[in-house]
Amino acid sequence: MKGALQDILREVHVYTPNTDESIQIDPNAPELSHPLNQYGFIASEKSSIDFGLKVCHDAFIYLSASLVMDSTADVYEIVMGGGSGTKVFLRSKNGVDVAQGLLGTSNTDCDQFVPFWISWENGNVKIGKGLIINQDVVIDWTDSDPFIIAGIGVRTGYGSSGQWVFHVEASGEFCVTGGTRGTMNLLTTDIVREYDCPLMCLRVQNCMGFNFNKLSEICELISGGEEMTTVSNSDWIFGTKCFQNKCLACF
Structure with a gap:
């Protein structure tokens, strides 16, 4: 899947x-987080x-020295919406507040959705509002x-669940595995040709x-935001998007 489709999705x-x-x-709090490296976002290759x-x-x-x-x-721990949604906190590894805004x-x-940005070039950590780096700086x-x-x-945490939209470039390609069906939540189900799914x-x-069923031509679109899980099923084809040359659940 290349060509004109390559830049359709960036989220x-x-x-x-x-x-x-x-x-x-909880010193182990970072291990409870959802790592963005699975979407091809490698922070050491970026600065914001x-x-x-x-x-x-x-x-x-x-913002961790560990990829995983x-x-x-x-x-560094950043808290967006501390103080009942009104503040941003920046903390060091030992939990000490080093800055707030x-x-x-x-x-x-x-x-x-409220837009924010974070940058970390040369040890200078900045946090701001909006989607333009270095504008509306809070910290x-x-x-x-x-x-x-x-x-x-x-x-x-602290009683809140959340939804995030990250702007990461999709390559317009899929990693496709035959004889497999994804078991995550579905967005839609329709009957289409294999190419259209x-x-x-x-x-x-x-x-x-x-997921695409080769016999019934059922196409199932899989929701993002959760761990990829699959089962073996010879009638199905399972495809996952590729982001910045990294494909989700590619076997």
């Missing part, structure tokens, strides 16, 4: 459940990220002893993959 939708405390209380966030309060972002969110690695008119919201803090940020993880998925922002 990854992620749902995070309530996973309770911050790093101040922007996203939309729908959460009432207390959404956590981890190992809790023993150096990490007020969100003002961009408080986190239970019902709609600007420089670590005197910085580390290389290899991975990013996200989660929500992945095309439908490409055009739906929250579609992370598809």
Whole structure:
């Protein structure tokens, strides 16, 4: 799936459940997060990220020296919507607040997505509102002893679940596995030709993959934001999107 379809999708939708405390209380909190490396986002190759966030309060972002969110690695914890949705906190690995700021008119919201950005070049961690890096800065803090940020993880806690939209380039390609069916939540089910099933998925922002039944021509579009799980079934084809040359659940 290349050519004109290559740049259709640039968003990854992620749902995070309530996973309770911050790093101040639980040193293993980063391991509870949803790592973004599975979507091909390698933080050591980047210096910023922007996203939309729908959460009432207390959404956590981890900038970690570990690609897989190992809790023993150096990490910064960012809390979006602390203080009942009104503040941003930046914490060091030991849970100490090193900076904080007020969100003002961009408080986190239970019902709609609010845009934010984070950058981390040369140990200078900035957090801002909107989707334009270095504009509407809320926190600007420089670590005197910085580390290389290899991975990013996200989660929500203190009674909040959340939805995230990350702007990550999709390649327009799928990793396709025969004799397999994805068992995640479905967005839609329809009867189409085999070629049309992945095309439908490409055009739906929250579609992370598809199932296609070779006998009945049923096409199932798979929802994003959850772990990819599958079962063996000879009648089905399972396809997952590729993001920045990394394909989800590619066997």
